[in-house]
Amino acid sequence: MEAVQHFTELAKQVVGFIYPNEIEIHWSILIVVYPYITGLVAGAFILASLVKVFNVKELQPTYRLALLTALAFLLIAPLPLQLHLGRPERSFEMFLTPQLSSAMAMFGFVYLWYLMVVLLLEIWFEYRRDMIVWSGEATGVKKWALKILSLFSTDVSEKAVAFDKKTVKIITVIGIPSAFLLHGYVGFIFGSIKANPWWSSVMMPVVFLFSAIVSGIAIVMLLYMIVVPLRGGKIDMQCLDKMASFLFYAVIVDFSIEVLDFIHRLYESEESIKILSALVETKLFMSLVILQILLGMLLPLGVMVVIRVFKLQEEVRKLLYFVCGLLIQLGIFSTRWNVVIGGQLFSKSFRGLTTYKMELMGIEGLLVAVALLIIPFVILAVLLNLLPPWKKEELARTT
């Protein structure tokens, strides 16, 4: 009887028909945070690679910032998953007893590869010379921290520095496919779930990737506009404009791919189309139509067009870029929300919808999610302090 009573209690959050195990949503807001954060990592790295591999000179001031941002977020990226699964302290065992047939377990190795072989190595070679120099100037804990971080290396000869530069470039070249893999894989995990028509799509990795690039560029842009003035520097408008134009194109590509996916689904009109349109029209209307598409994509696109067409003044431009950056973050977070939560809101019988009730306090709750989104910024602050991205002269330089 108890089971039946509990069931009817829950059934109130349901419209139409739904299987009993679909009423409660299991992948909570933590699973929304996770692809959002990995997306920021991949996107920030792609921005950094524009400087090294594609030689976009204007973006040089953001290179190190982008790398540190990627690292700060990457360190936290697995945490939402580990908290969701429980027993985070055991998660390293995944590497010791590899399970080849599990897509999720193999993601651990993709993550490990990206952290150890790509990001940490690149940052290490990039900063090695500076770390040696700084550790000479610093005192106390900071001195030793820098010494340990540089692995007590001492060679600052021209030859050694040239080797560093070359290595950084090679790692970036390896890094681009790795970044694609990192976030494409997140999309793959959703896209490969055959039973769920909202997820099951070969477009999924691609959609994830481009939204990642969008969010990554936007976050570095925001950080650049915040951190540089905080450090007493002047924002390099040429760099900002360039970043904004890359952002503009990335949003366009991202938007077109999503529209393509949408049209494809409509034309295919599989048996799930009715419930999916009901989903979009009711449960996801706010987060998909309003937040993701209107506020998160079309509005920033429009604003950026206005900026370009009317050649606005510097101060206005800055303000608008900042607003665009925020809107895009909001939009991409909604994108993740719509994928993760949206995919669980409808019944596999295609005849009913359920509701997601978010906790506030619990481990799967809103507060934990907010904390997870704040920690990377704390880490970033520490990193920026230890490994400043700009030299004094660079900050003072005006363009």
Next chain:
Amino acid sequence: MKFLQKLPEQALRILVVFVILATGMLLVRQFVIPADMKDMTLIQTATMEREADKEAKYAGAAVCVQCHEKQQEIKRGGYHRDLSCESCHDAAQKHADSPTEVKPVSPRKRDYCVYCHSYNASRPTGFPQINPDTHNPRKPCITCHNPHNPKPTQPPRSCAACHAQIERTKAASYHAQLACTVCHTTPEKHKTEPRTVTPTKPDKREFCGKCHSEGKGAKGVPTVDMATHGEKYVCWQCHYPHMLGGI
């Protein structure tokens, strides 16, 4: 070794770090992780054993019959023959183990039967559904229906008793005025033994033509040219006869 000498100092340092990490991991895997954690089949068996060890709560329908032949006998011939005892009496393994100490619950109130018998669009066609607010309200269902054989005292009056969804869609379609029996000749026995005695269904285009072919139609009935309209297909391949809103 020559290769190592040629490497710059810093590359060597980083290489050493990586080698230490990798060997560390391999050593831990080799010596610290117990063998059965590395063996996939063992892990799977362990999982199965863990599941099997869980306390059983449901005894299963076959068990109840051993002691409750009378109820089983009543239920066997009735409408509830396909229900398992425990879907009404709740998990009863404990009762089966010690019948006199633990008594299963019996749902005597109205609200329980309604979980299955209130109207819901997704219930299969032919499933008996009532509106609990109007169907003999307030009295417990079991005053009139024996829960083990809930045969009503008289057969249901309307087709809607069991075809609630069709009735509701038809009521909102162009055919709202047509009785079900215009298109389905229904023997009275269908209402008591619905699966053994079934009504007829239209099987030819001409059936709809009785009212819809050009020239024949009564006033106000839209007509079509039977020879060309819809070609060789039966009409309900395009027009769902109970839901004529669409086309």
